Amino acid sequence: MDELGAPERRRWQEVLLLVAVLAETVVSALLAGSWVGLLQSAAIGAGGVALLWRHRHWHWMLPVLLVLNAFAWSIVLLVIVPYAYATRSPRRLPTFLVAVLTALSGLAPLTWTELGDDHLVGATGAALTVLIVAASAATGMYTATRRMLLAQLRQRAEQAESGQAVAQDQARRAERTRIAREMHDIVAHKISLVALQAGALEVNPSLDREQVQQSAALIRETATTALSELREVLGVLRGDGEEAPLAPQPTWEDVRRLVVTSQEAGISVELFDFIDDPVPDPLARTVYRVVQEGLTNIHKHALHTRARVALIGEPGTDLVVEISNVLPKGFTTDLPGARMGLSGIETRVTHAGGTITSGPTDDGRFEVKAVIPWPTAP
Missing domain, CATH: 3.30.565.10 (Histidine kinase-like ATPase, C-terminal domain)
Known part of the structure; x- marks a missing residue:
């Protein structure tokens, strides 16, 4: 499967798989009545251990294990292999072919063991095998589809969150620029007037007292107006009042x-x-x-x-x-x-x-x- 929605490797799943393989291997060895049975037990154990590498080499390893299972006749391999392949393959046809191969590997022992001589037992075993394989493959395809859907939703959410963060950053930049321009409009004109009036006082020491008072009053009035307008803008930035205008509103x-x-x-x-x-x-x-x-x-x-x-x-x-x-x-x-x-x-x-x-x-x-x-x- 593609990286999007790929199965994650969890330790508890690997431990549970090893326990199931060990239990099946021990039971098969205890029930073995000949060296062939012991070889089957060994094949079950080897196939189960090989499943630990299914995350990296699933393309070729899982079909090989199915061929091995034609001799080992492992219930664990019969269940895990089609499920693991279905959760990783992005296409349905290979998954269907692996499911068919799994069913054939599970039915093969019925043709050369004593169970195949009893038609009722053989038919029951074949039906049970096909049912297990079908359920395992269907569950795997459902899990793969669900993982893919969740991964896509997560990716879209991350993209939306990233886009929102970019939009918020752009909005902050635009707002900072707007505030800087507003501060420039409010302060620059008034302060330039103050500097101009103060400079006139500096270069004209011969002004009489009344002219000096008029100039000083004009400076005070201009500075007070600038301070008041600046306080309004800063009040908006602090959030002092919801009804405060964003800037002085000239007419x-x-x-x-x-x-x-x-x-x-x-x-x-x-x-x-x-x-x-x-x-x-x-x-x-x-x-x-x-x-x-x-x-x-x-x-x-x-x-x-x-x-x-x-x-x-x-x-x-x-x-x-x-x-x-x-x-x-x-x-x-x-x-x-x-x-x-x-x-x-x-x-x-x-x-x-x-x-x-x-x-x-x-x-x-x-x-x-x-x-x-x-x-x-x-």
């Missing part, structure tokens, strides 16, 4: 507020808002993340350049978002970059059915442009 007004906050922080950015219709919240959240990432990059890499944010569209068409700035010359920043921002908003926009591009333009600007479908309200 369309928050998109405009992003530009205002950057203007208050000293960034030269203009807002061109041509949106007159109410924007659905899911679309507003996507636009919010795009504008947030674009302004965050301007805070980091184009601090002293002029920038603009353009919002154009109407229901039933596309909502176009453009964030651009004049390419800076020789400007560097010490603010770290997670290198996940553009990738994150690209995933968001693509998931919403839109497209996004980023890069330098012919007029000397760096532009991030997203085109997102704006479905008509039902």
Whole structure:
């Protein structure tokens, strides 16, 4: 039989087999009335011991033992051989032929012993032999089929468990990536504003007390907002509340507020808002993340350049978002970059059915442009 569903070798079965062979050998030797009977007893013992190697050499050894059993006339061989062959052979025809050979080896002694002279005893012995062989072979085939079925079910269960483990691992990786992007969206923009405002205080020591207080208040407000939003995300990760949102849920007004906050922080950015219709919240959240990432990059890499944010569209068409700035010359920043921002908003926009591009333009600007479908309200 193939490895799938192959019989296992158990010690208690081997011990039980040896006990049965020993008992049959001793009984046969005690009943032997001549040297032929003793030879039969020896053949029974040898055949029984040979059965211990049936797991490895069953293809040729079991048929050979049947030929030997034509002389030994062992009940153990008559029962074990067809059963062992049936549990190992993947095909039914060889099993049937071995069963026939077993029956013939069991009927052969009736033709040359005194039992064959009595027709009643001979017929009874033949019927009993055929019945034993048939029952043994049928039991073996049933056992083989059952083992194969259980092995297949076990294999499928292992494959399903393995597939589930892979799916869970992929889900964990995707969730970690989503959380990292969410943390980037929440923290990077606010922290860049804090760094920007603190830098303005550092390079302008001549500011009066009122201006310093305004800048400090703006820094405190920005940091407090960032901390609050971060606490919401961490609360979800800890499972503090089933009703907690997975992330802060910005609206369309928050998109405009992003530009205002950057203007208050000293960034030269203009807002061109041509949106007159109410924007659905899911679309507003996507636009919010795009504008947030674009302004965050301007805070980091184009601090002293002029920038603009353009919002154009109407229901039933596309909502176009453009964030651009004049390419800076020789400007560097010490603010770290997670290198996940553009990738994150690209995933968001693509998931919403839109497209996004980023890069330098012919007029000397760096532009991030997203085109997102704006479905008509039902």
